[in-house]
Amino acid sequence: MSKIIIKNGRVVDPSQGLDEVLDVIIEKNKIKALKKNVSEEESEIIDAKGKIVTPGLIDMHVHLREPGREDKETIKTCSEAAAAGGFTTIFGMPNTSPVADNQTVIEYVNSKARKEAVVNIYSVANITKKGQGQEMSEIADLKKAGAIALSDDGVDVPNSGVLRHAFEYASELGMPVFSHSEDPDLAGTEWAMNEGYMSTKLGLPGKPKEAEEVAIARNIEIARLAGVKLHITHINTETSALLVSQGREKGLEVTCDTCPQFFTLDETLLENYDPKLKMNPPIREKAELEAIKRRLADGTIDAITSDHAPHLLVEKDLEFENCENGIVGLETSLGLVLTFLVHKGIIDYQRMVQLMSHNPAQISGLQNKGTLAPGADADITVIDPEKEWTVNKNAFKSKGRNTPFHGWKLKGRAEKIMIEGHFINLNI
Numbered sequence: 001m002s003k004i005i006i007k008n009g010r011v012v013d014p015s016q017g018l019d020e021v022l023d024v025i026i027e028k029n030k031i032k033a034l035k036k037n038v039s040e041e042e043s044e045i046i047d048a049k050g051k052i053v054t055p056g057l058i059d060m061h062v063h064l065r066e067p068g069r070e071d072k073e074t075i076k077t078c079s080e081a082a083a084a085g086g087f088t089t090i091f092g093m094p095n096t097s098p099v100a101d102n103q104t105v106i107e108y109v110n111s112k113a114r115k116e117a118v119v120n121i122y123s124v125a126n127i128t129k130k131g132q133g134q135e136m137s138e139i140a141d142l143k144k145a146g147a148i149a150l151s152d153d154g155v156d157v158p159n160s161g162v163l164r165h166a167f168e169y170a171s172e173l174g175m176p177v178f179s180h181s182e183d184p185d186l187a188g189t190e191w192a193m194n195e196g197y198m199s200t201k202l203g204l205p206g207k208p209k210e211a212e213e214v215a216i217a218r219n220i221e222i223a224r225l226a227g228v229k230l231h232i233t234h235i236n237t238e239t240s241a242l243l244v245s246q247g248r249e250k251g252l253e254v255t256c257d258t259c260p261q262f263f264t265l266d267e268t269l270l271e272n273y274d275p276k277l278k279m280n281p282p283i284r285e286k287a288e289l290e291a292i293k294r295r296l297a298d299g300t301i302d303a304i305t306s307d308h309a310p311h312l313l314v315e316k317d318l319e320f321e322n323c324e325n326g327i328v329g330l331e332t333s334l335g336l337v338l339t340f341l342v343h344k345g346i347i348d349y350q351r352m353v354q355l356m357s358h359n360p361a362q363i364s365g366l367q368n369k370g371t372l373a374p375g376a377d378a379d380i381t382v383i384d385p386e387k388e389w390t391v392n393k394n395a396f397k398s399k400g401r402n403t404p405f406h407g408w409k410l411k412g413r414a415e416k417i418m419i420e421g422h423f424i425n426l427n428i
């Protein structure tokens, strides 16, 4: 049947200011219309009573690990993890092996994604050659090969001249830049956690928040000079959020995201040196966690990403100081947002969909995604907001088991996703 109707769901679509019970009519892979009480024959009917129906969720910051570290994750397993978590679109960061600083890697990832992935995957390419910050990549070629944005995620581009030059090219080509903002000299190479009272108490080397805040201030000023669309990823301090909003007040196209780990975990949890809690940026004080929640609610922070970073157990299960940074997040992101933000009354569903679908689409220039407006791609997430479940890392579709959320009880989970008119079996 070419026509599908998702009936009686609570449709939440901030692009049209909608939050009401409606039927979604899908035809030929596109949204055809949103109406009340449709009765049409020759349609496949899906009952969504009691469910939230949203434009497909988008995660702009994911580490696919393929090519090069297929032992940690593959394009296929990562896409299955995304689907299980309710995401219809994810963006792969370029720090693969080899890195995505050339057309071959971008084309490889995109063609493999078309063949093996169950969700939409877009590739982010390196700003600089080898991601080493010294020499600009062939940005026009990367765009031609299908890259959607630029980033040297993992590190910043410390050379301001190179960064300016890259921003100017990106601006000319209409590509957004996703910045991992971090001053390498202020951060140092030895840090294991946030610098402050707890790092002194635990005897671990710390990284000051200013390592990120100073870099964000610099990157925004260089963006002003070059006129680029700049997105600062994984912020976790109030100052960082305010620097971005001050940039916007000056008329710049600057946006930012944070991750679920930064509104659910604070550094007092590090008391028992659990390597699963080590990440970059590091988890901060409780006061910053509370500030991040406020800044998600008041519109200062634009998006939520997972920074899904699968690692092998042998790389993670080491002494705190020596283990790899990062956690997997695709399969817990939505549940954490629903449990700790929506059900706690900090944000409503409209805001959630802005943060996890509409704004990511806008920031990255995906005009036909992040919306259920007629004519848009039929990418849809159907959420059971009341579903209670316990995070079980052994049931993850991701190869990564490095999560600090194992055993957490969450409320709310994706029940179905549709990609361009086709339902995907979540198998959860």
Ligand SMILES: [Zn+2]
Residues within 6 Å of the ligand: 153, 154, 155, 180, 234, 280, 281
């Ligand atoms: Zn990063």
Ligand SMILES: [Zn+2]
Residues within 6 Å of the ligand: 061, 063, 093, 153, 154, 307, 309
């Ligand atoms: Zn990352």
